[in-house]
Amino acid sequence: MTDSRTTIALRPQNLTALSATVTVPAYDRTGLTAGIMHFGVGGFHRAHQALMIDDLLNQGLAREWAICGVGVLPTDAHMRDVMHAQDGLYTLVEKHADGHLEGRVIGSIIDYMFAPDDVEAVIERMASPAVRIVSLTVTEGGYNIHPVTGAFDLANPDVAADLLPGSVPATAFGITVEALRRRRDRGITPFTVMSCDNLQNNGEVAHRTFVAFANAKDPKLAAWIDTEVAFPNCMVDRITPGTTDADRALVADTFGVTDEWPVVCEPFFQWVLQDTFTDGRPPLEESRTQLVADVEPYELMKLRLLNASHQGLCYFAHLMGYRLVHEAAGDPLIAEFLLAYMNREGTPTLKPVPGIDLEAYKAELIERFSNPSVRDTVARLCNESSDRIPKWLLPVVNDQLATGGHVELSAAIVASWARYAEGVDEQGEPIEVCDRITERVMANAAGYPADKHSFLRDRDLFGSLIDNEIFVSEYDRAMDLLHGVGARRTLEILLGHDTDAYAAPVAENLGTR
Numbered sequence: 307m308t309d310s311r312t313t314i315a316l317r318p319q320n321l322t323a324l325s326a327t328v329t330v331p332a333y334d335r336t337g338l339t340a341g342i343m344h345f346g347v348g349g350f351h352r353a354h355q356a357l358m359i360d361d362l363l364n365q366g367l368a369r370e371w372a373i374c375g376v377g378v379l380p381t382d383a384h385m386r387d388v389m390h391a392q393d394g395l396y397t398l399v400e401k402h403a404d405g406h407l408e409g410r411v412i413g414s415i416i417d418y419m420f421a422p423d424d425v426e427a428v429i430e431r432m433a434s435p436a437v438r439i440v441s442l443t444v445t446e447g448g449y450n451i452h453p454v455t456g457a458f459d460l461a462n463p464d465v466a467a468d469l470l471p472g473s474v475p476a477t478a479f480g481i482t483v484e485a486l487r488r489r490r491d492r493g494i495t496p497f498t499v500m501s502c503d504n505l506q507n508n509g510e511v512a513h514r515t516f517v518a519f520a521n522a523k524d525p526k527l528a529a530w531i532d533t534e535v536a537f538p539n540c541m542v543d544r545i546t547p548g549t550t551d552a553d554r555a556l557v558a559d560t561f562g563v564t565d566e567w568p569v570v571c572e573p574f575f576q577w578v579l580q581d582t583f584t585d586g587r588p589p590l591e592e593s594r595t596q597l598v599a600d601v602e603p604y605e606l607m608k609l610r611l612l613n614a615s616h617q618g619l620c621y622f623a624h625l626m627g628y629r630l631v632h633e634a635a636g637d638p639l640i641a642e643f644l645l646a647y648m649n650r651e652g653t654p655t656l657k658p659v660p661g662i663d664l665e666a667y668k669a670e671l672i673e674r675f676s677n678p679s680v681r682d683t684v685a686r687l688c689n690e691s692s693d694r695i696p697k698w699l700l701p702v703v704n705d706q707l708a709t710g711g712h713v714e715l716s717a718a719i720v721a722s723w724a725r726y727a728e729g730v731d732e733q734g735e736p737i738e739v740c741d742r743i744t745e746r747v748m749a750n751a752a753g754y755p756a757d758k759h760s761f762l763r764d765r766d767l768f769g770s771l772i773d774n775e776i777f778v779s780e781y782d783r784a785m786d787l788l789h790g791v792g793a794r795r796t797l798e799i800l801l802g803h804d805t806d807a808y809a810a811p812v813a814e815n816l817g818t819r
């Protein structure tokens with residue numbers, strides 16, 4: 307450990323001094339060109355795509371593929387300030403389960419533009435031939451699509467403002483589409499738009515959304531984007547919790563670096579990317595990225611096993627009193643529940659995944675969730691449920707219902723969300739529900755028990771599931787159990803542990819409610 311009094315500020319001029327305590331870029335950052343502009347420079351982008359570019363730069367490759375970050379939300383002003391102060395440098399710390407830390411300064415982000423400061427400059431840079439990929443990690447909700455129909459929401463006030471004739475664009479859609487228009491008009495090859503968000507068919511979703519936006523603005527431009535721009539699909543995976551003050555202190559104490567916004571993540575890394583680009587790509591085959599023709603089997607595996615299991619864990623875990631993911635995953639009952647969900651309900655809906663041993667993959671997921679060093683929070687997984695459950699879990703439910711498969715554990719996960727969204731835990735303490743539509747989901751949840759299906763009746767979230775007797779009866783059972791005997795016993799009963807012993811207390815509790 308370094309004495310925190312001797313830490314050095316993360317600045318380009320200090321890299322040589324810092325190299326005594328932490329790995330720094332092995333390449334000269336002067337003369338790099340930003341061939342990629344990225345919307346949504348948060349924790350994940352900096353733990354994933356920016357790392358791959360840094361890996362290539364360290365090998366003397368990809369010097370024309372450095373990254374310029376772009377922020378469009380008011381809250382991105384803080385990232386702008388940090389990125390400008392540190393010249394895009396940051397420390398990435400991989401936290402191993404045995405407590406071992408691997409830290410390294412990443413140099414692949416060479417600029418950051420905050421669109422509200424000068425949106426014209428952002429558009430012009432994006433329109434310039436040097437930029438050949440525009441990538442995104444703007445969250446699942448950032449695509450502005452209806453959870454059930456998948457239609458782009460033109461009524462979103464930010465989108466509507468960007469669509470007004472003569473308006474100055476402010477959203478990722480408006481800026482990107484205007485940059486593409488200028489490229490078309492100037493005869494410059496369009497860049498590739500590469501979504502790296504946790505959405506099934508993320509490339510196709512991005513394709514639909516950008517074309518829908520453009521169509522509302524200029525149908526001819528939309529037709530050009532539709533045919534000329536590549537939108538590759540990809541599966542991305544690396545658990546990256548939000549950075550805490552404890553992480554900043556850890557980076558100072560362990561690596562002697564004063565870094566205002568380091569990134570911490572698990573050691574696991576996966577990126578499976580469709581090899582379809584309009585204007586070239588970095589030589590990612592020289593990195594840990596897998597380039598494939600068909601990403602779908604990998605996406606289904608990841609979203610329906612990992613992300614849906616995160617949802618399977620978080621609400622039950624919160625109700626049971628857990629606040630850290632590794633502590634919840636270390637509870638044998640929760641681990642058993644997640645494996646049962648994956649085996650009975652998630653796995654039957656997957657396609658064969660080339661090169662992957664699914665049994666080993668599922669066991670590894672439980673190990674990854676149980677990594678005590680990562681300190682991922684249950685709260686992070688509980689956020690924005692209305693963007694996550696419809697995209698990760700309900701496709702499993704619908705596929706299982708279509709083939710007569712099991713849905714009781716998925717129904718219980720939906721019920722656990724409904725119980726959580728009531729906003730009071732099993733100890734009577736308030737739950738802070740963080741969702742784009744918090745008021746609506748909480749109002750839906752509050753209908754129980756007078757209206758048993760008030761939560762499920764929201765067709766914008768659940769489609770026609772309310773009409774499916776099998777699903778509704780499993781949901782009802784889980785809701786009754788959750789209210790009657792609490793989250794832990796609900797899991798025990800669902801998993802068939804000593805069911806008879808619980809039958810009486812369940813009936814008793816339900817009877818007295």
Ligand SMILES: NC(=O)c1ccc[n+]([C@@H]2O[C@H](COP(=O)([O-])OP(=O)(O)OC[C@H]3O[C@@H](n4cnc5c(N)ncnc54)[C@H](O)[C@@H]3O)[C@@H](O)[C@H]2O)c1
Pocket residue numbers: 345346347348349350351377378379381382443444445446447448449478502503504505542543544545546547
């Ligand atoms: N954190 C992870 O473990 C992880 C792993 C795999 C994939 N991802 C993907 O990355 C996304 C971001 O995760 P993160 O951990 O970096 O979160 P984060 O909160 O650190 O960063 C999110 C970024 O997205 C931007 N953003 C949000 N909504 C936007 C919008 N409507 N338009 C433009 N920008 C918008 C924010 O300004 C911010 O820069 C996730 O939603 C997910 O799709 C995350």
Ligand SMILES: O=P(O)(O)OC[C@@H](O)[C@@H](O)[C@H](O)[C@H](O)CO
Pocket residue numbers: 445446504542543544545546612613616686687
């Ligand atoms: O970040 P989100 O919104 O996609 O979802 C929360 C987590 O399930 C997710 O971040 C996982 O940690 C990640 O998908 C692991 O690769």
